[in-house]
Amino acid sequence: MFELRSNPQASVKADLLSGLTVALALVPEAVAFAFVAGVEPMVGLYAAFMIGLITAIFGGRPGMISGATGALAVVMVALVAEHGVQYLFATVVLMGVLQILAGVFKLGKFIRLVPHPVMLGFVNGLAIVIFLAQLGQFKVQDASGDWVWMQGAPLYMMLGLIALTMAIIHFLPKLTKAIPSSLAAIVVVTALVHGLDLQTASVVDFVRAMTGNDAATLEGTLPNFAIPMVPMTLDTLVIIFPYALILAAIGLIESLLTLTLVDELTQTRGKGNRECVGQGAANVVTGFFGGMGGCAMIGQSMINIHSGGRSRLSGASAALFLLGFILFGASLIEMIPIAALVGVMFIVVLGTFEWSSFRIMNKIPRSDAFVIVLVSAVTVITDLAIAVLVGVIVSALRFAWDHAAHMTAKIDTDEQGWKSYQPQSPLFFASITSFLDLFDAKNDPQDVVVDFRDSRVADHSALEAIDTLAERYLREGKRLHLRHLSPECRQLLHKAGDLVEVNVMEDPNYKVATDKLAG
Incomplete structure (x- = not known):
């Protein structure tokens, strides 16, 4: 069903090193999103691990990274505040079920309806969101506990380390591609900060500031299976279903758009419906193991792709490295300067934004x-x-x-005196007024032909417009001949009765989406 080495052109070394880089960058984001949702940091870290691992193995896009995201966290916060974290876990399970159903019924294909300008706006807006999210790292707590902007030496130190991180990421690939430049930048900046004893915020400082607990750490245990402790009643379903539906929709839209973006970057094609099922399965499992749920992360996916990660191994290794940090390496991860991770994300912003749109x-x-x-x-x-x-x-x-606005028709009269109208645009709800205005039932000859050879009857409104046209000619005692209609259209044109002449031999065979046919 799956294959960790799904891309034969990918390198095991590149996938593993890229996974390590992604895992390092996942830590502060998972903690931050947990804070946004109003839950403990471990709830976000567990979600990042489980969502990342399951979607990497079973999802539809090798190389794409999933985890706890801010887009979902802002929806969860109201649920957690009003009903508690157990209701969140139940909602995440239901969210996953809805996503699985979306994949089973092949709803992932509807991502094709997203136009290219929307994609450009999506990636540009997301780049801005990622950038704005990093600005929070430039705030510190004053003596009264309020968050204020950095000033003086701390600010200059932060900016200098960010600039160094970005410079390493930019210039190192010109010298060597043996290791991902983002990973090298994090290691170098971390060693520099601790070697020179520079005073700047680290990951553990960030965690403690988010939780308000000066003793908080990232050290944890394996997540435990537990059925969400909520009443199994209709009232519970009424509470969680609206949240689950919204979360499922947001998660799938963000995941499928990220999948499309990664497709373009790697010149390969993912499987949207399989991704829906993979995301859903991951959220179902996460809900039963105390995670906050999640979806694809475009920032982390860009880090992975630009670091050389191409196969499922990169995403799976990122999740396993993250679990290793939680279980065994928390003290090492807590040492990483926040400035190094901000620098990595700023490079992601520059790479994500479509500068060509200007x-x-x-x-x-x-x-x-x-x-x-x-x-x-x-x-x-x-x-x-x-x-x-x-x-x-x-x-x-x-x-x-x-x-x-461009509904036109070729109009001609043959030797028998029959007048022919040949519409040149699709006939649908917005064009029916212009279509009906083309005809002059009162002054037209006894026989009128409407030839749909160069047009298409697109919806039920179009069929009603044809019925209306037939009635106009019927009232005038004239004959209307309709040609090149599909069988579905002919079946529904009941109002025209015997006056409708259909050219059966040349009719195309296409479907028309209408409520009548669906029923």
């Missing part, structure tokens, strides 16, 4: 440029799922308006 703004339709900016802005203001939905809706409405 160059093409004057070369693409204004509507597409607007969608890019809109999706980027909504991503920053709300979340990725809402931004993508807004972008798809705006793009669809723009498409509908453009095609509705």
Whole structure:
């Protein structure tokens, strides 16, 4: 069913080193997202381990990294605050079931409906979100416990270490590619900070600041299986189902868009429906083992791809390294300066942002440029799922308006005096008014032909428009001949009765999506 070495061109060494790099960067993010959701750090770390391992092995995109994410955490916080963490675990299990069902019913294919401008806006907005998330590392607590911006020597130290990290990541590949430059940068900066005894915040300082516990550490044990302690009643389902549905949708949208992005970077193709099932299975397991659930992480996926990770081994090793840190290496991970990890994420921001979108703004339709900016802005203001939905809706409405405005027809009269209308655009809900305005039932001859050779009847609204047209000619005592319609269209044109003449021999065989057919 799966194969850890799924990409024959990938290197075991590159996959393992890339996995180690990703694991190091996962630690502070998992802790931060746990804090956002209002749960203990271990809940986020366990989720990062289990989600990462299961999706790496069973998911549809080798090389893609999954774990606890901020997009889901901001939805979870209200549930945790009102009902407690056990309800969160139950919600994560139900979320996973919904995602599995989405994969079983092959709903992953609908990611193809996302237009390219929406994808550009998605990655640009996500790059901005990742950047803004790192700015929180430039704050410290003052004597009163309030968070304030760094100033003076601590700020300069932070900026200097970030710059050093970014410089190593940028220039090291020009000298050698034996080890991932991100991993080398983390090791060098960590050694420099502790060798010179530089005063700067480390991972353990971050954890303690997030939890408010000066004795907090990252050391933990293996997660334990436990059924969420919630009443097995309809009331519980009423509480958790809306959250589960929203989380499932956000998780799948973010995962499938990340899958598409990784596809483009690696020039390979993942399997969307398999990813839905993999994500769902991972969340079901996570909910039973005390994790907060998760989905694909575009930032960590970019780190993995740029570090040379290509196969399932890279994602699986990242998860196992993370577990190793929790069980055995917490003291080493706690030593890493936050500045080194911020530097890595800043490089991810620079690599994620589609700088080419600035160059093409004057070369693409204004509507597409607007969608890019809109999706980027909504991503920053709300979340990725809402931004993508807004972008798809705006793009669809723009498409509908453009095609509705260009409804035309070739009009001709043959030697018998029959008048022929040949529509040149798709007939659908937005174009039916323009379509009906093409005809003059009162002044047309006794026989009129509507030839759909160059058009397509797209939906139920179009069928109703044809029925309406037939009724107009019926009232005038004239005959309407409809040609090149599909069998489904002919079946539904009940109002035209015997006046409808259909060219059966030349009718195409395509499906029309209507409620009547579905029922």
